[in-house]
Amino acid sequence: VSIPATVKRVGSRIFANCTQLTSVVFEGDDNVIGSQMFLGATALESIVLPKNTQEIPVQFCKGATSLKTVVFNENLTVVGKEAFMGCTAIEEVVLPQSLLAIHNKAFMDCTSLKTVDFSNANMPKSYVSGVSECFANCISLTELKNCTVFAYFHESNFRNTPLENS
Numbered sequence: 784v785s786i787p788a789t790v791k792r793v794g795s796r797i798f799a800n801c802t803q804l805t806s807v808v809f810e811g812d813d814n815v816i817g818s819q820m821f822l823g824a825t826a827l828e829s830i831v832l833p834k835n836t837q838e839i840p841v842q843f844c845k846g847a848t849s850l851k852t853v854v855f856n857e858n859l860t861v862v863g864k865e866a867f868m869g870c871t872a873i874e875e876v877v878l879p880q881s882l883l884a885i886h887n888k889a890f891m892d893c894t895s896l897k898t899v900d901f902s903n904a905n906m907p908k909s910y911v912s913g914v915s916e917c918f919a920n921c922i923s924l925t926e927l928k929n930c931t932v933f934a935y936f937h938e939s940n941f942r943n944t945p946l947e948n949s
Contacts, residue, residue, distance in 0.1 A: 785810055795819050795840075802826055805849075809833040816840060818863070821847050828872075832856055839866045841886075848872060855879050862889045871895055874923075880904050888916045896921045900928040908935045915939045918946075 784804060786793060788811030795817035798804055806829045807821070814833040818840035821827055827844065829852040838861040844850055850870040857879045864886040867873065875898045876890065882904035890896060899918065911932045918924055919942040927933055927946065941947050 784808075786814055787811065788814075790814060793817055793820065796822060798824055798827075800824065805829075807831070809836075816843070818842060819845070821850075823847070825849060828852065830854070832859075834858065837861065839863050841865060843867070844870055846870075857881055860884065862886060864888060865891070868892055874898070876900070878902055878904055882906060884910055885914060885917050887914055888919070890918050890921060891916050892920045893918075893924075894920065894922050897923045898926040898928065899924065899930070901930040901932075903929045903931055906932050908932055911935045912937060916942065919943055 784807050786809045792815040796819045799819055799822040801824045804824050805826050808831045812834040819842045821844040822842050823846045825848050827847045828849050831854045834856050835858050841863045843866040845865050846869045848871045851872045859879050860883045862885045865888045867890050868888050869892045871894045873893050874895050877900040880902045912935045917940045921944050924944040
């Protein structure tokens with residue numbers, strides 16, 4: 784599915800539980816995306832986000848079990864609560880340097896996730912220390928790249944991962 788640039792706002796839950804949807808490309812730079820947009824879209828494999836998206840909303844793709852690829856833009860500052868929770872096919876996440884916040888359980892239960900590249904994001908240490916379970920139960924997670932704030936993450940963020948006692 785291609786969302787044309789003329790569509791400026793896409794509502795919450797618009798593609799929720801669409802079990803035949805496999806890919807989505809936002810053609811515009813300024814499309815506004817809604818919460819739970821792809822909740823339970825189990826066939827969804829890839830998403831290219833709008834270029835000017837600053838925030839990925841709550842439960843954006845929660846339970847999209849076939850999702851392998853998400854292209855984050857360089858303007859992204861926030862990944863919302865449970866945004867990609869249960870996306871069991873994602874193997875790598877490359878977050879932009881512009882990222883300031885990852886909310887609770889953002890990538891929890893992404894069991895195939897092996898690598899997260901933080902691109903030296905400038906997340907405030909005080910914020911990171913208050914977040915919980917971002918990567919909990921990511922049983923394949925073995926590598927964090929360019930993460931300048933790893934020491935400030937609460938241990939619950941890596942519960943039930945190979946990084947748990949690092």
